[in-house]
Amino acid sequence: MNFEEPRFSFGTGKNRSASISLGDIDNDGDLDAIIANGRHWPETNLIFTYERRNFNTMEFLGTEHATSYAAELADMDNDGDLDIVEVNDNAPHKIYSNDGDGNFTFHSYFSSYSNARNVNIGDLDQDGYLDIIVCNRGARNTLCFSNGDLTYSCEELITENNSTIDIALADLNKDGLLDIILANRDNNLNTIYINKGQRKFGKLIDFGFRELDTRSVAVADMNLDGFLDIVTGNVGGENKIYWGDNDLKFDRSMNYDNDLEHTYAIALADFNKDGLMDIVNANYGTANTVFLNKEGEVFEKVNLMQDTFKSYDVTLGDINNDGWMDIAFANSDDFNVYLLNVIKNLEK
Numbered sequence: 001m002n003f004e005e006p007r008f009s010f011g012t013g014k015n016r017s018a019s020i021s022l023g024d025i026d027n028d029g030d031l032d033a034i035i036a037n038g039r040h041w042p043e044t045n046l047i048f049t050y051e052r053r054n055f056n057t058m059e060f061l062g063t064e065h066a067t068s069y070a071a072e073l074a075d076m077d078n079d080g081d082l083d084i085v086e087v088n089d090n091a092p093h094k095i096y097s098n099d100g101d102g103n104f105t106f107h108s109y110f111s112s113y114s115n116a117r118n119v120n121i122g123d124l125d126q127d128g129y130l131d132i133i134v135c136n137r138g139a140r141n142t143l144c145f146s147n148g149d150l151t152y153s154c155e156e157l158i159t160e161n162n163s164t165i166d167i168a169l170a171d172l173n174k175d176g177l178l179d180i181i182l183a184n185r186d187n188n189l190n191t192i193y194i195n196k197g198q199r200k201f202g203k204l205i206d207f208g209f210r211e212l213d214t215r216s217v218a219v220a221d222m223n224l225d226g227f228l229d230i231v232t233g234n235v236g237g238e239n240k241i242y243w244g245d246n247d248l249k250f251d252r253s254m255n256y257d258n259d260l261e262h263t264y265a266i267a268l269a270d271f272n273k274d275g276l277m278d279i280v281n282a283n284y285g286t287a288n289t290v291f292l293n294k295e296g297e298v299f300e301k302v303n304l305m306q307d308t309f310k311s312y313d314v315t316l317g318d319i320n321n322d323g324w325m326d327i328a329f330a331n332s333d334d335f336n337v338y339l340l341n342v343i344k345n346l347e348k
Contacts, residue, residue, distance in 0.1 A: 009335040010048050010328075011058050016041055019118075020330040022317040023073035023082045025049070026102030031317045033328065034061065035336055036071040039312075040089055045071050049102060053320065062106055067091050074121045074130050077150050083107075087116040087134050095150050110152045111142050122169040122178045125199050133157070133180065135164035141182070145199060157201060161188035166265075170219040170228055172204075172248060179204075181230060183217035190214050190232065192250070207250040212237040216266045220277045223296030231256070231279060233263035239281065256299045261286045265313045269325045282311035282329055290327075309334050 010020075015037040025032045030050040037043035042065035048055040061071065067089040073082040076095060084096040084104055093111050096104040114136040124131040129146035136142065140162050144152035157180070166183040173179065177195035184190050189206035196202050207230070208214060216233035223229065227244035234240070239257035242250040256279060257263070265282040272278070276293035283289065287308055291299040304327070313330040320326065320340055328338040 008339065009337045010035060010046070010055055012335070013046075014333050014335065015043050015046075016332050017312060017330040017336050018068060018332075019070040019072070019313040020315050020328050020336065021071060021073045022315050022319070022328060025073065025082050025098060025104075027081065027100065030321065031319050032102065034071045034073055034084060035330060036068040036086065038065070038067045038088075039069055039332075040067055042067055042091075045086065047102075047104070050319070061086070061096065061104060062094070066094075069117050070119045072119055072121060076121075076130055076146070077148075078129060083150075085119055085121060085132055087119045089116055090114070093134065097150060107150050111144050111154045114142060115139055117165050118167060120167045120169050124169075124178055124195065126177065126197075133167055133169070135167045135182070137163055137165060137185065141167070143199075143201075157193065159191065159193075159203075161191065163188050165214070166216045168217045168219045168230070172219075172228055172244065181217055181219060183214040183232060185213050185215065185235070187211075187213075190217065190230075192248075204248060205250065207242055208232065208240070209237075212240070215264050216282075218266050218268045218279075220268045222277055222293065224276065225296075231266060231268065233266040233281060235262045235264070235284075236260055239263055239266070239279075254297060256291050257281065257289070257301070259286075264311055267314045267316050267327075269316045271325050273324075280314050280316070280327055282314035283308075284310050284312070288314070288329060304339060309337075 019036045021034045022031045033048040035046045045061040049057040071086045076083040081098040081100045086094040092109045095107045097107040117137045118135045132144040134142040140156040144154040163186040164182045168181040169178045180193040182191045190208040192204040193201040194204045213235040214232045218231045229244045230242040238255040243252045262284040263281045267280045268277045279291040281289045287303045290302045309331040324341045
Protein backbone atom coordinates (compact mmCIF):
# COMPACT_ATOMS: atom_id res chain seq x y z
CA MET A 1 0.00 0.00 0.00
CA ASN A 2 1.30 3.45 -0.93
CA PHE A 3 0.66 5.73 2.02
CA GLU A 4 1.42 8.86 0.03
CA GLU A 5 -1.92 8.14 -1.67
CA PRO A 6 -3.26 4.97 -0.09
CA ARG A 7 -5.68 3.02 -2.24
CA PHE A 8 -7.41 1.49 0.75
CA SER A 9 -8.41 4.77 2.38
CA PHE A 10 -11.65 6.64 2.93
CA GLY A 11 -10.91 9.53 0.61
CA THR A 12 -7.88 11.79 0.96
CA GLY A 13 -9.06 13.99 3.82
CA LYS A 14 -7.12 14.28 7.06
CA ASN A 15 -9.64 15.12 9.74
CA ARG A 16 -9.64 14.80 13.51
CA SER A 17 -11.44 11.50 13.14
CA ALA A 18 -12.70 9.83 16.30
CA SER A 19 -14.72 6.80 15.19
CA ILE A 20 -15.81 4.67 12.27
CA SER A 21 -18.90 2.51 11.83
CA LEU A 22 -19.51 -0.06 9.08
CA GLY A 23 -22.93 -1.18 7.84
CA ASP A 24 -25.02 -1.64 4.71
CA ILE A 25 -26.86 1.68 4.63
CA ASP A 26 -28.41 1.30 1.16
CA ASN A 27 -29.31 -2.40 1.30
CA ASP A 28 -27.18 -3.35 -1.71
CA GLY A 29 -25.27 -6.11 0.10
CA ASP A 30 -22.06 -4.11 0.65
CA LEU A 31 -20.74 -2.47 3.79
CA ASP A 32 -20.64 1.32 3.82
CA ALA A 33 -18.90 3.57 6.34
CA ILE A 34 -19.74 6.49 8.62
CA ILE A 35 -16.79 8.48 9.98
CA ALA A 36 -17.21 10.84 12.93
CA ASN A 37 -14.88 13.85 12.90
CA GLY A 38 -14.03 16.73 15.17
CA ARG A 39 -13.76 15.60 18.81
CA HIS A 40 -13.31 19.03 20.46
CA TRP A 41 -13.29 21.00 17.18
CA PRO A 42 -16.34 21.24 14.89
CA GLU A 43 -15.91 19.25 11.68
CA THR A 44 -18.20 17.47 9.22
CA ASN A 45 -19.07 13.81 9.58
CA LEU A 46 -18.78 11.77 6.41
CA ILE A 47 -20.69 8.97 4.68
CA PHE A 48 -18.74 6.65 2.36
CA THR A 49 -20.68 4.33 0.07
CA TYR A 50 -19.02 1.15 -1.22
CA GLU A 51 -19.36 0.88 -5.00
CA ARG A 52 -17.40 -1.11 -7.55
CA ARG A 53 -15.04 -2.69 -5.05
CA ASN A 54 -14.13 0.52 -3.21
CA PHE A 55 -15.52 3.41 -1.18
CA ASN A 56 -16.01 5.58 -4.25
CA THR A 57 -18.78 7.93 -3.09
CA MET A 58 -18.62 10.42 -0.23
CA GLU A 59 -21.19 12.83 1.14
CA PHE A 60 -21.67 14.88 4.28
CA LEU A 61 -23.86 13.81 7.17
CA GLY A 62 -26.20 16.70 7.91
CA THR A 63 -25.50 20.37 7.28
CA GLU A 64 -23.78 21.33 10.54
CA HIS A 65 -20.22 20.90 11.70
CA ALA A 66 -20.05 19.25 15.11
CA THR A 67 -17.61 18.13 17.80
CA SER A 68 -18.32 14.48 17.09
CA TYR A 69 -16.81 11.56 18.96
CA ALA A 70 -19.04 8.84 17.49
CA ALA A 71 -21.61 8.28 14.74
CA GLU A 72 -22.88 4.71 15.04
CA LEU A 73 -25.12 2.72 12.71
CA ALA A 74 -28.11 0.78 14.07
CA ASP A 75 -31.78 0.22 13.19
CA MET A 76 -33.24 2.51 15.81
CA ASP A 77 -36.87 2.48 14.56
CA ASN A 78 -37.20 -1.18 13.51
CA ASP A 79 -37.94 -0.36 9.88
CA GLY A 80 -35.23 -2.61 8.44
CA ASP A 81 -32.55 -0.03 7.64
CA LEU A 82 -29.64 1.46 9.57
CA ASP A 83 -30.02 4.86 11.21
CA ILE A 84 -27.26 6.97 12.80
CA VAL A 85 -26.73 7.92 16.43
CA GLU A 86 -24.31 10.87 16.68
CA VAL A 87 -22.78 11.97 19.99
CA ASN A 88 -20.85 15.20 20.38
CA ASP A 89 -18.63 16.88 22.94
CA ASN A 90 -20.75 19.57 24.61
CA ALA A 91 -22.97 19.92 21.57
CA PRO A 92 -26.39 18.41 20.82
CA HIS A 93 -26.58 14.63 20.32
CA LYS A 94 -28.55 13.67 17.20
CA ILE A 95 -30.57 10.92 15.55
CA TYR A 96 -30.54 10.65 11.75
CA SER A 97 -33.16 8.45 10.09
CA ASN A 98 -32.48 6.40 6.95
CA ASP A 99 -35.02 6.33 4.10
CA GLY A 100 -33.89 2.81 3.14
CA ASP A 101 -31.71 3.94 0.26
CA GLY A 102 -28.89 5.33 2.37
CA ASN A 103 -30.21 8.90 2.52
CA PHE A 104 -30.15 10.32 6.04
CA THR A 105 -32.38 13.03 7.46
CA PHE A 106 -31.97 14.70 10.83
CA HIS A 107 -34.81 13.44 13.01
CA SER A 108 -34.31 14.72 16.54
CA TYR A 109 -31.97 15.59 19.35
CA PHE A 110 -31.66 13.34 22.36
CA SER A 111 -30.30 13.72 25.87
CA SER A 112 -28.57 16.87 27.09
CA TYR A 113 -25.18 18.40 26.39
CA SER A 114 -22.34 16.34 27.89
CA ASN A 115 -18.64 15.57 27.77
CA ALA A 116 -19.47 12.67 25.43
CA ARG A 117 -16.64 10.36 24.44
CA ASN A 118 -18.44 7.31 23.06
CA VAL A 119 -21.77 5.55 22.67
CA ASN A 120 -23.11 2.01 22.73
CA ILE A 121 -26.47 0.73 21.56
CA GLY A 122 -28.55 -2.25 22.71
CA ASP A 123 -32.01 -3.24 23.92
CA LEU A 124 -31.46 -2.65 27.63
CA ASP A 125 -35.10 -3.00 28.72
CA GLN A 126 -36.17 -5.80 26.34
CA ASP A 127 -39.01 -3.84 24.75
CA GLY A 128 -37.85 -4.63 21.20
CA TYR A 129 -36.30 -1.22 20.54
CA LEU A 130 -32.65 -0.27 20.79
CA ASP A 131 -31.58 2.00 23.64
CA ILE A 132 -28.54 4.27 23.89
CA ILE A 133 -25.87 4.69 26.53
CA VAL A 134 -23.58 7.72 26.23
CA CYS A 135 -20.31 7.70 28.15
CA ASN A 136 -19.25 11.07 29.51
CA ARG A 137 -15.77 11.76 30.75
CA GLY A 138 -15.94 13.73 33.98
CA ALA A 139 -19.69 13.29 34.43
CA ARG A 140 -22.18 10.49 34.92
CA ASN A 141 -23.02 8.39 31.88
CA THR A 142 -26.44 8.75 30.29
CA LEU A 143 -29.00 5.99 29.67
CA CYS A 144 -31.53 6.83 26.96
CA PHE A 145 -34.43 4.42 26.61
CA SER A 146 -36.33 4.31 23.34
CA ASN A 147 -39.94 5.46 23.25
CA GLY A 148 -40.39 3.54 19.99
CA ASP A 149 -40.54 6.60 17.75
CA LEU A 150 -36.91 7.77 17.59
CA THR A 151 -37.37 9.80 20.76
CA TYR A 152 -35.81 8.82 24.08
CA SER A 153 -36.31 9.11 27.81
CA CYS A 154 -32.92 9.75 29.39
CA GLU A 155 -31.53 9.43 32.90
CA GLU A 156 -28.16 9.22 34.61
CA LEU A 157 -26.45 5.93 35.35
CA ILE A 158 -25.67 6.43 39.04
CA THR A 159 -21.93 5.85 39.37
CA GLU A 160 -19.28 6.72 41.92
CA ASN A 161 -16.43 7.26 39.46
CA ASN A 162 -17.21 9.28 36.37
CA SER A 163 -14.43 9.16 33.85
CA THR A 164 -15.75 6.70 31.28
CA ILE A 165 -14.26 6.52 27.79
CA ASP A 166 -15.85 3.33 26.48
CA ILE A 167 -18.74 1.00 27.30
CA ALA A 168 -19.41 -2.64 26.45
CA LEU A 169 -22.79 -4.34 26.70
CA ALA A 170 -23.02 -8.08 27.36
CA ASP A 171 -25.08 -10.60 29.32
CA LEU A 172 -22.45 -11.52 31.88
CA ASN A 173 -24.69 -13.46 34.28
CA LYS A 174 -26.71 -15.30 31.60
CA ASP A 175 -30.10 -13.95 32.67
CA GLY A 176 -31.04 -12.64 29.22
CA LEU A 177 -30.39 -8.98 30.10
CA LEU A 178 -27.56 -6.80 28.83
CA ASP A 179 -25.18 -5.70 31.56
CA ILE A 180 -22.89 -2.65 31.40
CA ILE A 181 -19.09 -2.73 31.52
CA LEU A 182 -17.40 0.66 31.91
CA ALA A 183 -13.84 1.46 30.81
CA ASN A 184 -12.66 4.26 33.10
CA ARG A 185 -9.66 6.58 32.97
CA ASP A 186 -8.03 9.07 35.34
CA ASN A 187 -6.98 6.68 38.12
CA ASN A 188 -10.42 5.06 38.35
CA LEU A 189 -11.15 1.34 38.37
CA ASN A 190 -13.32 -0.17 35.66
CA THR A 191 -16.84 -1.06 36.76
CA ILE A 192 -19.57 -3.59 35.98
CA TYR A 193 -23.26 -2.79 36.43
CA ILE A 194 -25.74 -5.67 36.36
CA ASN A 195 -29.07 -5.19 34.62
CA LYS A 196 -31.82 -5.83 37.16
CA GLY A 197 -34.65 -5.38 34.67
CA GLN A 198 -37.28 -2.62 34.63
CA ARG A 199 -34.57 -0.15 33.59
CA LYS A 200 -32.70 -0.63 36.85
CA PHE A 201 -28.96 -1.30 37.20
CA GLY A 202 -26.92 -2.24 40.25
CA LYS A 203 -23.18 -2.09 40.71
CA LEU A 204 -21.56 -5.52 40.75
CA ILE A 205 -17.82 -4.89 41.14
CA ASP A 206 -14.90 -2.68 40.28
CA PHE A 207 -12.17 -4.49 38.40
CA GLY A 208 -8.74 -3.80 36.99
CA PHE A 209 -5.96 -1.60 38.31
CA ARG A 210 -5.96 2.11 39.09
CA GLU A 211 -2.58 2.64 37.45
CA LEU A 212 -3.98 1.37 34.12
CA ASP A 213 -5.69 4.12 32.13
CA THR A 214 -8.34 2.04 30.34
CA ARG A 215 -9.64 3.50 27.11
CA SER A 216 -11.41 0.61 25.41
CA VAL A 217 -13.30 -2.52 26.47
CA ALA A 218 -14.75 -5.54 24.65
CA VAL A 219 -16.34 -8.81 25.76
CA ALA A 220 -16.15 -12.38 24.40
CA ASP A 221 -15.41 -15.92 25.52
CA MET A 222 -11.71 -15.82 24.72
CA ASN A 223 -10.74 -19.29 26.01
CA LEU A 224 -13.95 -21.17 25.14
CA ASP A 225 -14.72 -22.16 28.73
CA GLY A 226 -18.34 -21.01 28.50
CA PHE A 227 -17.83 -17.75 30.38
CA LEU A 228 -17.54 -14.27 28.93
CA ASP A 229 -14.17 -12.55 29.44
CA ILE A 230 -13.38 -8.83 29.41
CA VAL A 231 -10.62 -7.43 27.19
CA THR A 232 -9.23 -3.95 27.87
CA GLY A 233 -7.05 -1.60 25.86
CA ASN A 234 -5.00 0.69 28.07
CA VAL A 235 -3.00 3.88 27.62
CA GLY A 236 0.64 3.53 28.60
CA GLY A 237 0.17 0.15 30.30
CA GLU A 238 -0.21 -3.53 29.52
CA ASN A 239 -3.39 -4.55 27.70
CA LYS A 240 -5.28 -7.20 29.62
CA ILE A 241 -7.85 -9.97 29.60
CA TYR A 242 -9.94 -10.48 32.75
CA TRP A 243 -11.22 -14.05 32.90
CA GLY A 244 -14.87 -14.73 33.62
CA ASP A 245 -16.24 -17.48 35.82
CA ASN A 246 -19.35 -18.39 37.83
CA ASP A 247 -18.49 -15.88 40.54
CA LEU A 248 -18.33 -12.84 38.20
CA LYS A 249 -15.36 -11.42 40.09
CA PHE A 250 -13.01 -10.96 37.12
CA ASP A 251 -10.09 -11.04 39.54
CA ARG A 252 -7.93 -13.37 37.41
CA SER A 253 -6.20 -11.63 34.53
CA MET A 254 -3.35 -11.88 32.04
CA ASN A 255 -1.45 -9.50 29.81
CA TYR A 256 -2.07 -10.25 26.17
CA ASP A 257 0.14 -7.31 25.21
CA ASN A 258 3.11 -6.40 27.40
CA ASP A 259 4.27 -3.43 25.34
CA LEU A 260 3.46 -0.12 26.97
CA GLU A 261 1.62 1.35 24.02
CA HIS A 262 -1.21 3.87 23.90
CA THR A 263 -4.07 1.64 22.82
CA TYR A 264 -7.09 3.82 22.09
CA ALA A 265 -9.47 1.14 20.79
CA ILE A 266 -9.78 -2.62 20.51
CA ALA A 267 -12.04 -4.98 18.57
CA LEU A 268 -12.54 -8.76 18.59
CA ALA A 269 -13.08 -11.23 15.74
CA ASP A 270 -11.99 -14.67 14.56
CA PHE A 271 -9.73 -13.59 11.71
CA ASN A 272 -8.25 -16.98 10.80
CA LYS A 273 -11.42 -19.05 11.37
CA ASP A 274 -9.91 -21.31 14.01
CA GLY A 275 -12.83 -20.84 16.40
CA LEU A 276 -10.95 -18.49 18.74
CA MET A 277 -11.47 -14.75 19.06
CA ASP A 278 -8.49 -12.59 18.08
CA ILE A 279 -7.80 -8.99 19.18
CA VAL A 280 -7.09 -5.83 17.17
CA ASN A 281 -5.34 -2.88 18.82
CA ALA A 282 -5.73 0.63 17.44
CA ASN A 283 -2.70 2.49 18.80
CA TYR A 284 -1.85 6.15 19.07
CA GLY A 285 1.62 6.76 17.65
CA THR A 286 2.76 3.13 17.27
CA ALA A 287 1.93 0.38 14.80
CA ASN A 288 -1.56 -1.06 14.90
CA THR A 289 -1.53 -4.73 15.76
CA VAL A 290 -3.46 -7.98 15.78
CA PHE A 291 -3.05 -10.60 18.49
CA LEU A 292 -3.86 -14.05 17.16
CA ASN A 293 -5.45 -16.27 19.77
CA LYS A 294 -3.52 -19.53 19.58
CA GLU A 295 -4.61 -21.57 22.59
CA GLY A 296 -7.17 -19.49 24.44
CA GLU A 297 -4.53 -17.96 26.71
CA VAL A 298 -1.60 -17.62 24.28
CA PHE A 299 -1.50 -14.72 21.82
CA GLU A 300 0.81 -14.05 18.87
CA LYS A 301 1.45 -10.42 17.98
CA VAL A 302 1.32 -9.31 14.33
CA ASN A 303 2.09 -5.74 13.24
CA LEU A 304 -0.39 -4.75 10.56
CA MET A 305 1.74 -2.14 8.78
CA GLN A 306 4.97 -0.20 9.12
CA ASP A 307 3.25 3.16 9.05
CA THR A 308 1.99 4.53 12.34
CA PHE A 309 -1.07 6.66 12.99
CA LYS A 310 -2.87 8.44 15.77
CA SER A 311 -5.60 5.82 15.71
CA TYR A 312 -8.73 6.57 17.72
CA ASP A 313 -11.02 3.74 16.67
CA VAL A 314 -11.13 0.38 14.94
CA THR A 315 -14.09 -1.51 13.53
CA LEU A 316 -14.45 -4.80 11.69
CA GLY A 317 -16.49 -6.22 8.83
CA ASP A 318 -16.30 -8.21 5.62
CA ILE A 319 -15.75 -5.21 3.34
CA ASN A 320 -15.09 -7.09 0.09
CA ASN A 321 -17.60 -9.92 0.70
CA ASP A 322 -15.04 -12.72 0.53
CA GLY A 323 -16.05 -14.35 3.80
CA TRP A 324 -13.14 -13.00 5.87
CA MET A 325 -13.13 -10.19 8.42
CA ASP A 326 -11.44 -6.93 7.40
CA ILE A 327 -10.26 -4.02 9.53
CA ALA A 328 -10.93 -0.26 9.34
CA PHE A 329 -9.20 2.43 11.41
CA ALA A 330 -10.24 6.00 12.22
CA ASN A 331 -7.08 8.13 12.45
CA SER A 332 -6.61 11.68 13.64
CA ASP A 333 -4.98 14.15 11.23
CA ASP A 334 -4.19 11.39 8.74
CA PHE A 335 -5.82 9.05 6.24
CA ASN A 336 -8.54 6.79 7.56
CA VAL A 337 -7.63 3.38 6.19
CA TYR A 338 -8.93 -0.16 5.84
CA LEU A 339 -7.05 -3.43 5.40
CA LEU A 340 -8.43 -6.38 3.46
CA ASN A 341 -7.93 -9.95 4.65
CA VAL A 342 -4.66 -9.21 6.41
CA ILE A 343 -4.69 -12.32 8.56
CA LYS A 344 -5.89 -14.57 5.75
CA ASN A 345 -3.05 -13.38 3.53
CA LEU A 346 -0.47 -13.88 6.29
CA GLU A 347 -1.58 -17.48 6.78
CA LYS A 348 -1.35 -18.49 3.11
